[in-house]
Amino acid sequence: MHRPIVIIRLDGNGRVYRPGEVLSGEFRLSALPERPPKALEVSVLWYTEGKGDPDMAVHEFWRYRFSDQLSVDLRRPQRFSTQLPNSPLSYEGQIVKLRWCVRVRVFLADGKEVVGQKVFRLGGIPPAKCIGNGFAASQRTALLGVVDP
Amino acid sequence: MARVIRLYEKKRGHRRTGSARVGRLGELLFFAVLSLLGVVGLAAMFFWLVVPQWQVSHRFVPHTCVVLDTRVRKHPTEDLFRPEVKIEYQVDGKTYVQWTYDIATVRDDPSSYLPDQKEQAEAAARFVVDPEKPREYPCWYDPADPHLVVVCRGSKWWTWLAFSVPLSVLLIGAVGLVYTWVSWDKSAERKAAISSRLAPKRVLRANGESRPQFPYVPDGKEITNSPGTKLRFRLPMAASPGWPLFGLFLAAVLWNGIVGAAAVYAFTLFSQGRPDWRLNIGLIPFVIIGLALLGYFIRRLVMTTGVGPTLVEISDHPLVPGGNYRLFVSQSGRLKVQRFSVALVCEEEAVYRQGTNARSETREVFRQQLLCHEGFEVGSGVPFEAECTMQVPGGAMHSFRAANNQVRWKVLVAAEADGWPPVVRGFPVVVYPPSEHNILAYQCTDRL
Numbered sequence: 001m002h003r004p005i006v007i008i009r010l011d012g013n014g015r016v017y018r019p020g021e022v023l024s025g026e027f028r029l030s031a032l033p034e035r036p037p038k039a040l041e042v043s044v045l046w047y048t049e050g051k052g053d054p055d056m057a058v059h060e061f062w063r064y065r066f067s068d069q070l071s072v073d074l075r076r077p078q079r080f081s082t083q084l085p086n087s088p089l090s091y092e093g094q095i096v097k098l099r100w101c102v103r104v105r106v107f108l109a110d111g112k113e114v115v116g117q118k119v120f121r122l123g124g125i126p127p128a129k130c131i132g133n134g135f136a137a138s139q140r141t142a143l144l145g146v147v148d149p
Numbered sequence: 150m151a152r153v154i155r156l157y158e159k160k161r162g163h164r165r166t167g168s169a170r171v172g173r174l175g176e177l178l179f180f181a182v183l184s185l186l187g188v189v190g191l192a193a194m195f196f197w198l199v200v201p202q203w204q205v206s207h208r209f210v211p212h213t214c215v216v217l218d219t220r221v222r223k224h225p226t227e228d229l230f231r232p233e234v235k236i237e238y239q240v241d242g243k244t245y246v247q248w249t250y251d252i253a254t255v256r257d258d259p260s261s262y263l264p265d266q267k268e269q270a271e272a273a274a275r276f277v278v279d280p281e282k283p284r285e286y287p288c289w290y291d292p293a294d295p296h297l298v299v300v301c302r303g304s305k306w307w308t309w310l311a312f313s314v315p316l317s318v319l320l321i322g323a324v325g326l327v328y329t330w331v332s333w334d335k336s337a338e339r340k341a342a343i344s345s346r347l348a349p350k351r352v353l354r355a356n357g358e359s360r361p362q363f364p365y366v367p368d369g370k371e372i373t374n375s376p377g378t379k380l381r382f383r384l385p386m387a388a389s390p391g392w393p394l395f396g397l398f399l400a401a402v403l404w405n406g407i408v409g410a411a412a413v414y415a416f417t418l419f420s421q422g423r424p425d426w427r428l429n430i431g432l433i434p435f436v437i438i439g440l441a442l443l444g445y446f447i448r449r450l451v452m453t454t455g456v457g458p459t460l461v462e463i464s465d466h467p468l469v470p471g472g473n474y475r476l477f478v479s480q481s482g483r484l485k486v487q488r489f490s491v492a493l494v495c496e497e498e499a500v501y502r503q504g505t506n507a508r509s510e511t512r513e514v515f516r517q518q519l520l521c522h523e524g525f526e527v528g529s530g531v532p533f534e535a536e537c538t539m540q541v542p543g544g545a546m547h548s549f550r551a552a553n554n555q556v557r558w559k560v561l562v563a564a565e566a567d568g569w570p571p572v573v574r575g576f577p578v579v580v581y582p583p584s585e586h587n588i589l590a591y592q593c594t595d596r597l
Binding site: 061087128 | 342364365498499510546547583
């Protein structure tokens with residue numbers, strides 16, 4: 001028996017989100033498990049990757065418990081939305097990488113878990129390697145194509 | 150067939166093959182056993198130390214006795230002692246003669262023996278033996294069994310200190326048990342959400358420093374609490390040399406103090422004509438280490454004070470990407486400077502654990518030279534002063550601080566002077582996330 005896959009879709013998929021902007025989207029399961037799931041968690045969080053031990057913080061968290069009486073057809077899209085914070089912004093550093101994601105965790109009746117995750121970018125910070133060392137500020141700005149006011 | 154529970158696990162980097170559930174169960178069992186040990190230990194100590202004392206204080210009958218003899222008794226096998234007093238007393242017309250002291254002695258408890266023989270002798274000597282004119286002393290006997298009698302009530306101070314051992318075991322076990330129970334079968338996200346709910350300040354203020362509107366960005370209050378003379382704020386130095394210098398001074402004084410005392414003793418023996426050559430020879434490496442420590446301290450002191458203080462002032466703080474700032478730098482001291490440079494630097498720091506050791510790695514990801522002067526002299530009382538402008542790059546990452554990862558910005562002043570080793574001094578600054586206008590601009594860049 002195949003385990004279901006969590007499918008997450010964000011409104012305006014692929015774009016960069018601005019701090020304070022509302023992030024909304026939906027998730028669904030590719031198929032219904034044999035027995036109804038026990039619980040489901042949706043989190044909007046950031047985590048770090050890279051050389052150091054990982055850090056993580058949850059910005060928004062929803063948990064739903066299902067009983068025999070209360071069950072939801074998770075094959076149908078379930079919507080969520082939250083207002084994003086001002087920081088920390090997504091960052092692709094050399095030894096520190098900071099990523100934002102929507103993570104959906106489904107607790108199946110057999111004790112196993114199915115996890116789906118969709119990474120998105122908060123803020124438009126370019127990767128650290130794009131910032132050239134030793135350039136004057138004006139030269140670097142031109143290099144990045146950023147227009148100063 | 151796949152195994153339901155994998156007991157033995159292998160570690161491949163961050164990936165583990167073992168069963169998390171079995172791991173948690175083991176953790177729960179460990180803390181449960183620890184709690185149980187604590188409870189049993191506490192109960193045993195209560196019945197062993199507290200109950201007998203309580204019985205003496207509340208159930209024993211006050212009476213009087215005559216002291217016939219005293220002694221200090223040695224433990225049969227160990228170098229421990231206890232005081233004993235031979236008394237005579239009458240209960241219901243019947244005369245009893247007993248060797249006694251406190252309830253621990255009456256019960257022949259091992260805790261009645263203590264290492265200090267002199268102290269035990271003094272305790273026994275408090276009871277005066279005078280066959281000519283016997284003195285009466287208070288005593289307390291058990292009405293159910295008048296043979297049980299004591300001349301000393303109250304508990305020893307260490308009785309209560311001993312309770313700290315099972316109490317700490319119980320505390321560690323109970324806290325671990327509660328934590329394991331609370332986090333049982335909970336996802337990492339749920340645990341993070343619970344901990345942030347339990348400590349709302351942590352969510353808002355991240356590391357206890359950041360402003361609520363900018364989580365995980367240090368607020369840099371310590372940077373703006375000192376006004377400048379030329380510009381708005383004077384930046385504090387990243388690591389003040391004062392405390393390490395003081396620590397070095399303390400170490401040098403302590404080491405040389407101890408070695409000096411030993412050296413004085415050796416010299417006294419030598420001057421008395423009975424030198425101890427083993428002591429003299431043994432002292433030599435310690436004296437060498439002491440002198441080296443003193444020399445290193447003096448070198449560091451001269452280096453710190455000789456180069457003179459560096460002052461950095463800034464026109465505004467916190468910084469924002471794309472923002473322009475004025476910087477004032479002042480270098481004091483009597484120096485013949487070969488090269489003096491100021492740079493804005495961004496570095497990433499990652500902390501990771503290898504076994505039980507915590508290691509950190511720092512990587513510089515941005516450096517912007519702001520100022521560079523070569524070949525000049527700084528006179529006494531006439532510091533070198535310079536002003537420059539600084540622009541934080543538009544697409545820069547803001548300052549970020551979490552438990553294991555950091556992105557930090559600083560103004561770095563480097564000086565190379567004749568006769569001195571190169572000096573590098575860092576002055577931290579905080580860069581806030583970019584303004585809304587800049588973010589829109591980056592989005593445009595991103596699409597290009």
